[in-house]
Amino acid sequence: xxxxxxxxxxxxxxxxxxxxxxxxxxxxxxxxxxxxxxxxxxxxxxxxxxxxxxxxxxxxxxxxxxxxxxxxxxxxxxxxxxxxxxxxxxxxxxxxxxxxxxxxxxxxxxxxxxxxxxxxxxxxxxxxxxxxxxxxxxxxxxxxxxxxxxxxxxxxxxxxxxxxxxxxxxxxxxxxxxxxxxxxxxxxxxxxxxxxxxxxxxxxxxxxxxxxxxxxxxxxxxxxxxxxxxxxxxxxxxxxxxxxxx
Amino acid sequence: xxxxxxxxxxxxxxxxxxxxxxxxxxxxxxxxxxxxxxxxxxxxxxxxxxxxxxxxxxxxxxxxxxxxxxxxxxxxxxxxxxxxxxxxxxxxxxxxxxxxxxxxxxxxxxxxxxxxxxxxxxxxxxxxxxxxxxxxxxxxxxxxxxxxxxxxxxxxxxxxxxxxxxxxxxxxxxxxxxxxxxxxxxxxxxxxxxxxxxxxxxxxxxxxxxxxxxxxxxxxxxxxxxxxxxxxxxxxxxxxxxxxxxxxxxxxxxxxxxxxxxxxxxxxxxxxxxxxxxxxxxxxxxxxxxxxxxxxxxxxxxxxxxxxxxxxxxxxxxxxxxxxxxxxxxxxxxxxxxxxxxxxxxxxxxxxxxxxxxxxxxxxxxxxxxxxxxxxxxxxxxxxxxxxxxxxxxxxxxxxxxxxxxxxxxxxxxxxxxxxxxxxxxxxxxxxxxxxxxxxxxxxxxxxxxxxxxxxxxxxxxxxx
Numbered sequence: 001x002x003x004x005x006x007x008x009x010x011x012x013x014x015x016x017x018x019x020x021x022x023x024x025x026x027x028x029x030x031x032x033x034x035x036x037x038x039x040x041x042x043x044x045x046x047x048x049x050x051x052x053x054x055x056x057x058x059x060x061x062x063x064x065x066x067x068x069x070x071x072x073x074x075x076x077x078x079x080x081x082x083x084x085x086x087x088x089x090x091x092x093x094x095x096x097x098x099x100x101x102x103x104x105x106x107x108x109x110x111x112x113x114x115x116x117x118x119x120x121x122x123x124x125x126x127x128x129x130x131x132x133x134x135x136x137x138x139x140x141x142x143x144x145x146x147x148x149x150x151x152x153x154x155x156x157x158x159x160x161x162x163x164x165x166x167x168x169x170x171x172x173x174x175x176x177x178x179x180x181x182x183x184x185x186x187x188x189x190x191x192x193x194x195x196x197x198x199x200x201x202x203x204x205x206x207x208x209x210x211x212x213x214x215x216x217x218x219x220x221x222x223x224x225x226x227x228x229x230x231x232x233x234x235x236x237x238x239x240x241x242x243x244x245x246x
Numbered sequence: 247x248x249x250x251x252x253x254x255x256x257x258x259x260x261x262x263x264x265x266x267x268x269x270x271x272x273x274x275x276x277x278x279x280x281x282x283x284x285x286x287x288x289x290x291x292x293x294x295x296x297x298x299x300x301x302x303x304x305x306x307x308x309x310x311x312x313x314x315x316x317x318x319x320x321x322x323x324x325x326x327x328x329x330x331x332x333x334x335x336x337x338x339x340x341x342x343x344x345x346x347x348x349x350x351x352x353x354x355x356x357x358x359x360x361x362x363x364x365x366x367x368x369x370x371x372x373x374x375x376x377x378x379x380x381x382x383x384x385x386x387x388x389x390x391x392x393x394x395x396x397x398x399x400x401x402x403x404x405x406x407x408x409x410x411x412x413x414x415x416x417x418x419x420x421x422x423x424x425x426x427x428x429x430x431x432x433x434x435x436x437x438x439x440x441x442x443x444x445x446x447x448x449x450x451x452x453x454x455x456x457x458x459x460x461x462x463x464x465x466x467x468x469x470x471x472x473x474x475x476x477x478x479x480x481x482x483x484x485x486x487x488x489x490x491x492x493x494x495x496x497x498x499x500x501x502x503x504x505x506x507x508x509x510x511x512x513x514x515x516x517x518x519x520x521x522x523x524x525x526x527x528x529x530x531x532x533x534x535x536x537x538x539x540x541x542x543x544x545x546x547x548x549x550x551x552x553x554x555x556x557x558x559x560x561x562x563x564x565x566x567x568x569x570x571x572x573x574x575x576x577x578x579x580x581x582x583x584x585x586x587x588x589x590x591x592x593x594x595x596x597x598x599x600x601x602x603x604x605x606x607x608x609x610x611x612x613x614x615x616x617x618x619x620x621x622x623x624x625x626x627x628x629x630x631x632x633x634x635x636x637x638x639x640x641x642x643x644x645x646x647x648x649x650x651x652x653x654x655x656x657x658x659x660x661x662x663x664x665x666x667x668x669x670x671x672x673x674x675x676x677x678x679x680x681x682x683x684x685x686x687x688x689x690x691x692x693x694x695x696x697x698x699x700x701x702x703x704x705x706x707x708x709x710x711x
Contacts, residue, residue, distance in 0.1 A: 012460060013460075016385070016388070016393075017388065017620070017622045017623075018584075018622045018623055018624070018625035018626035020625065020626070021622070021625025021626075021652075021655075024625070024655050025655060028655050062393045062394065062395050063393060063395070064395055064461070064466070065461070068466070129392075132619065133619065150619070150620045150621075150622060152388060152620065195622070196620075196622035196625065197622050197625040200625065200648070200651055200652070200655065201648070228660075231647060231650050231651045231654055231660070231663075231665070232651060234647035234650075234651075234665065235645075235647040235648040235650075235651045237647070238644075238645055238646075238647050238648060239648070242613060242619075242644075242645075
């Protein structure tokens with residue numbers, strides 16, 4: 001039996017928008033297909049083996065927790081994360097976790113060093129937090145698809161030269177509310193401001209991550225057994241409609 | 247100083263706003279709990295402080311993420327039992343205009359106001375309360391309130407500014423609240439009453455997913471939890487800086503939960519013990535009752551009147567109300583954030599275990615502004631604990647499909663999940679399908695829709711009456 005080994009980074013701190021919904025979603029969709037699922041977590045001060053996982057997840061946190069996590073990421077996990085990315089491990093970074101992928105981000109007056117594993121940086125600009133339903137058009141290799149969800153961020157993120165945005169904003173704010181871009185993609189690593197439980201609203205992305213993780217594990221991309229996704233499709237359609245309404 | 251002319255002008259504005267309220271109620275269109283206040287605040291932005299200054303008796307302000315309306319109702323019930331009749335925004339309209347409306351329409355020299363968490367600093371500033379009751383802070387509608395830490399910081403500023411002028415009733419078991427009762431050197435502030443639960447048998451078997459105070463407010467170290475009762479409310483210490491749970495002055499022991507019917511427990515107070523029979527369910531209502539007992543004590547209500555008030559308290563609008571509908575009964579339990587929803591789910595689980603029968607459930611998840619437009623929170627609530635205990639669930643509301651999906655991934659059998667558009671048709675079908683009793687779990691705006699629907703059918707009085 002094949003198995004997906006998930007690593008959640010800082011689940012105690014980076015879980016402010018019900019990020020566990022993503023883990024739950026992946027777990028059930030593996031189990032319903034007879035794919036094994038194992039869950040591991042790495043918190044503050046804990047190192048991890050970059051070869052022992054197929055999918056890495058990091059969510060969003062409160063400012064204070066995020067500051068603590070940023071320092072710890074750089075101190076105890078940066079090398080392992082770089083090795084994992086180089087080895088083709090799939091990754092999903094959401095909201096605050098997404099900001100931490102970049103070279104730096106600003107919190108109040110302070111400039112905080114990020115992981116530097118994706119070509120982006122995050123700054124503060126005058127203006128309100130960017131909050132609301134959002135949808136983006138994405139093509140991660142399987143044709144154009146829509147990601148729909150909710151964003152709530154004060155930081156403005158810019159993709160640096162050499163970097164590739166995850167998608168184009170259809171409705172909502174995206175990375176910075178200006179350039180119409182949203183998220184980042186680098187190989188099997190995806191970062192996005194669509195926060196919290198975005199996978200339940202976008203089952204196709206969950207399955208894409210599962211396929212990539214298993215490809216990492218087994219060397220060949222598997223054909224995933226289709227599931228009865230009527231509720232998943234309806235929830236996706238509602239999220240898209242909510243973004244259209246603004 | 248206001249001139250006689252300005253006073254006459256203000257009186258005319260108040261009278262005008264009052265007339266608008268009467269008119270709006272007579273027309274049956276609703277809105278009577280906020281409209282007069284909105285009108286008056288537009289004409290006289292300082293109306294709350296001017297009307298508030300006319301209250302010569304105690305002015306109590308109460309806030310929390312969960313339990314504001316219920317706790318205020320309990321406290322009002324205790325005051326009524328003692329023959330007192332405060333000016334009170336009893337319908338739960340708790341932003342500035344709701345407070346202003348109560349001030350316009352209420353009579354009496356004493357005030358009791360529940361206030362929205364984000365509005366608290368402004369309303370406290372204007373109302374100059376003599377007593378401030380703070381129950382809990384949980385993650386809730388982050389799109390509207392922002393981060394919890396920031397809200398706690400704002401409250402801390404309010405308290406520091408009120409030092410010596412306002413008494414405090416604080417939850418010892420919520421570290422975000424308890425810490426407000428101590429100064430920078432960890433010394434207890436003057437005029438604080440702490441309340442908390444002292445019954446280890448009621449502890450949760452494990453910490454819940456939505457756990458909002460892992461790290462010390464003061465030093466950032468992880469709290470050590472000996473036990474938790476509701477979300478992050480419990481017995482904790484900070485091993486690093488010593489910001490431990492304060493010993494409560496008012497505490498509950500010997501708690502027995504009787505499913506949806508309510509609970510019984512003993513309350514220790516500085517003035518003696520009270521044996522309380524509470525007709526509202528769940529540990530969260532024990533916390534609400536403790537806040538009410540502590541506040542009533544500070545307001546000079548005798549123990550036997552407090553007890554009587556709690557015994558006769560009625561459920562607030564949509565908080566475990568039960569309404570007969572034909573030969574079925576409908577129990578309404580508002581859900582709006584993970585901590586509150588978890589307590590509702592725990593109560594339903596107890597009910598299922600007691601009755602030994604499958605539950606019939608109806609949910610209505612809306613994503614309007616008053617609900618929080620972000621429905622992510624449902625993935626943080628522990629719907630897993632009901633699972634097999636549910637006979638059938640009907641899902642409606644603007645985000646019905648996402649709720650259905652949440653229940654599917656919580657292990658509720660999909661052949662028992664029905665998704666339908668429209669509050670009315672969906673409710674009727676759920677009632678028809680039910681074996682006798684239907685548990686309705688609406689979010690806030692869905693609750694208002696439900697209530698309007700029921701009153702149109704003559705089944706419930708309009709909430710603003």
